[in-house]
Amino acid sequence: MHSNNRDRFLLEAVLAGDEEAFGRLYDKYVVKIYRFVSFRVGSKESAEDLTAEIFLKTWQYVKQGSRQIENVKALIYRIAANAIIDHYRQSGNEYLALSEDCWNQIVDQTSLSDEAQKKDDLRQVYQAIKFLSPADRELVLMRYSNDLSVKEIAEILGKNPGAIRTALHRALKTLKAIIKNQVKT
Amino acid sequence: MMFYRCKKFIRQAGSEINPKENWKQTSREALLAEIRRSPIWRQAQNKPKVQARAFSFSAFLPNYRLIFRPVGVMAMIMVVVFSGSIATVSAARASLPGDTFYPVKIGLERAQISLALSQEKKAELEIAFAGARLKEIQEIINKKSSDQGNGVKAAANIEQAISHLSEGLNSVQKRLDQIKESASAQEAVGISKLVNDNAIIFEENLLQLKGRITKDQVKTELQTVASIDEALVKLDETNTKSLAVMVEKSLILPGSEAKEDAATKLQTTIERMEKKIEVTEQKINSVNKNIEQAKSFSLSAGQTATASSVAAMLSKDNNASTTQEVVSPEVLRQVVKEVANKPEEAKKTIEDAKKILGEKDASKLGDVLNKVQETNSIVQDAREKLKSAETLFKSSEN
Incomplete structure (x- = not known):
């Protein structure tokens, strides 16, 4: 069965009294959402708190039953994106779409991998992404780090897929230019 | 560094971040507890079982005209018969051990497994049905404590569910053997991971259920506790076997992702x-x-x-x-x-x-x-x- 149909099936099951169905949905998305949040907030504790809050908010949205849910995955990510923005708003910090702490953590963890060069490459990637505008950074990360389709990104951000495709194309072009420049210097 | 490598690294970086298993479980339990507290869930519980568990086709068929098209109808039947969806299983499990229709339900589940086309689907179904047995035990215990029902009858019904759970776990273990021999390494890693993830959750759930039964300290339930212990041993075996398949096959796969997954699993098992x-x-x-x-x-x-x-x-x-x-x-x-x-x-x-x-x-x-x-x-x-x-x-x- 198509993944989204399966997700909607699970939502129907939970509304029919099978809470374990929501557990299955949680199992399917918890790691992805945790990664999505971690990339953006950095600290493990904040990522854990926010991820738990996102699933709770998803359940609260589902139980209201006010609107037909077309795409469950996009809904969870939209709730996640809003929760992260709220988190930044409350802390008064600027939203960066990529936390340096989180990236450093990734660089430190790569010791299991076989490539010695990988750490340097990862640092270079971070430097390149950092030069992108926050909006472009968000698009690139959603597409490549969170493996979301253009249609899903459009649904999460509440925009037209065509506009997202164009914006993503431009963001990648900019990233390419930054990397080219990095190589030259 | 080339641009295509940059994209590859961004992709890989995402998989380096993983939440702690303990936190995942605690957060899951808190979430499910919150759902159980909500009035909407309680209302659904009070509905007659068949209605409560019946699923709405509107959920995945917003266009009702499709229903009247023969192709649409055929597709629906294929979806219900061949899909490994947990929700399909949920919808089919209206009866409990001791009910007249329970053997029919078990028969239908077996038919669904044999009709599944791939080993992956079969394994997914078998593990989902094992989960359904645990849910049945939980429902019997809930019913017993709320209705002050017959303890002996409840114990016999729990025994029946445990016996089917053990049978199901035997099938999962045999399936893992088959998968180890014949499936691709990629497929074997995926299935063994699924089995392992679920076996861990089942073990914890079964331990909780055992705790609830032993709390009652009723002598007629001593046999039930012994059967639960046997099922726990079987779960442990399933867990070990799935971990072994996962580790063995991840070593064959190219790249580091599967190996890192296996290392994380081993770390969790060590804890x-x-x-x-x-x-x-x-x-x-x-x-x-x-x-x-x-x-x-x-x-x-x-x-x-x-x-x-x-x-x-x-x-x-x-x-x-x-x-x-x-x-x-x-x-x-x-x-x-x-x-x-x-x-x-x-x-x-x-x-x-x-x-x-x-x-x-x-x-x-x-x-x-x-x-x-x-x-x-x-x-x-x-x-x-x-x-x-x-x-x-x-x-x-x-």
């Missing part, structure tokens, strides 16, 4: 094993203490400790009868002496596993697995010996 060692150690200490108490009791009462008094202390069963056959706690002391060194031995072995895993050498994952399995055997052996001592005293009581 769980450490907890098991701790619990076993506590059990040994508690048995030791009980022997001493039994000794002092017999002295103060001016008589030798009876089998029932020792058994009562062991099982903390205050309702145990006080027959006067004399059994020395010496047998038990002998058993405890035999297992006393086991936790230390297990700790040493698991430390070795941690050291090898700490080397972060993917080619040594098999060695880590061997050490983990060795630790498990030591702990299992100690537990079985302690258990047989308890059984010995309990049987002498009768």
